[in-house]
Amino acid sequence: MSTETITSHAPLDLERFLPYRLSILSNTVSQSIAADYQDRFELSMTEWRVMVILARFPEISAREVVDRSRMDKVAVSRAVARLVEAGRVDRGIHGEDKRRSVLKLSEAGWAIHDEVAPRAREHEQEVLAKLDEDEKAWLNRILDKLMA
Amino acid sequence: MSTETITSHAPLDLERFLPYRLSILSNTVSQSIAADYQDRFELSMTEWRVMVILARFPEISAREVVDRSRMDKVAVSRAVARLVEAGRVDRGIHGEDKRRSVLKLSEAGWAIHDEVAPRAREHEQEVLAKLDEDEKAWLNRILDKLMA
DNA sequence: GATTTATAGTTTCACCTGTAACCAATTGCA
């Protein structure tokens, strides 16, 4: 374990390691947005994401929220429960299948959505402002490929 | 709340929303690597990251691990405690400042490191294999800018 | 040199998370 250590053990350079870099970047970005609504509305990131899905696809079941969001089944169940509890989401039961829920934002839910959504978009723009047009295009293309 | 709903409320398209995409991608990538060592070595992601830092910078304090890793102080403290407990890290006390720890991987720690590190690199390569050379170069450049 | 201030590290608390086990409704199939 002397001079040779470094070469023989070939340690990772964490600062250059893609998974690590993604993790830092993702955390930084998501946290800065979440800070915006978590305290003001007592709204967790998962809850907010469920609200976004319901804003775009009203009257869907919890299952469909999971499918459309890659979120965890349990996380969604809990988020929905809290949103219903807080009067931000209305939950009904599907007519033809009593297991399925039918979810949609309530008035109160929409009010929060309409306040938070523009600010989320602003945050995204702040991040993207660091890139020029070329870079933005490449980033989108690269993310598409990596997530395929 | 009828046809006009969608346009007037302007919901986010989560699938195209950068913070969300980063979060999904980051989770997918990190999880696939973590799956590799978590069960085999009962090693958490935080612990693994601490080990990587110590592989590259032996004999540093917990504080320096925090500085070099952007990890949380508390997370590092706990990870180090568990690593020492498991005999994977040796902890000493700094000669001139009794508050400071002096950390380095033990033999057992190095053994794990040397087994996991190449596999982590392989995983990174698998992800990057989806991109051509141009895209890889742009990705690096873009990440540098976004994280600056 | 005594007292304040800062720093390294740990502990506590309150919460978030995923896995597995679970319940109830539905579907498939003999």
Next chain:
DNA sequence: TGCAATTGGTTACAGGTGAAACTATAAATC
């Protein structure tokens, strides 16, 4: 029709996580 397998959703459990409070040591200031 009756029973097994599947599916939507919830609950229990076993961690992991960050903020804030705390302890011990060191540095700064008077």
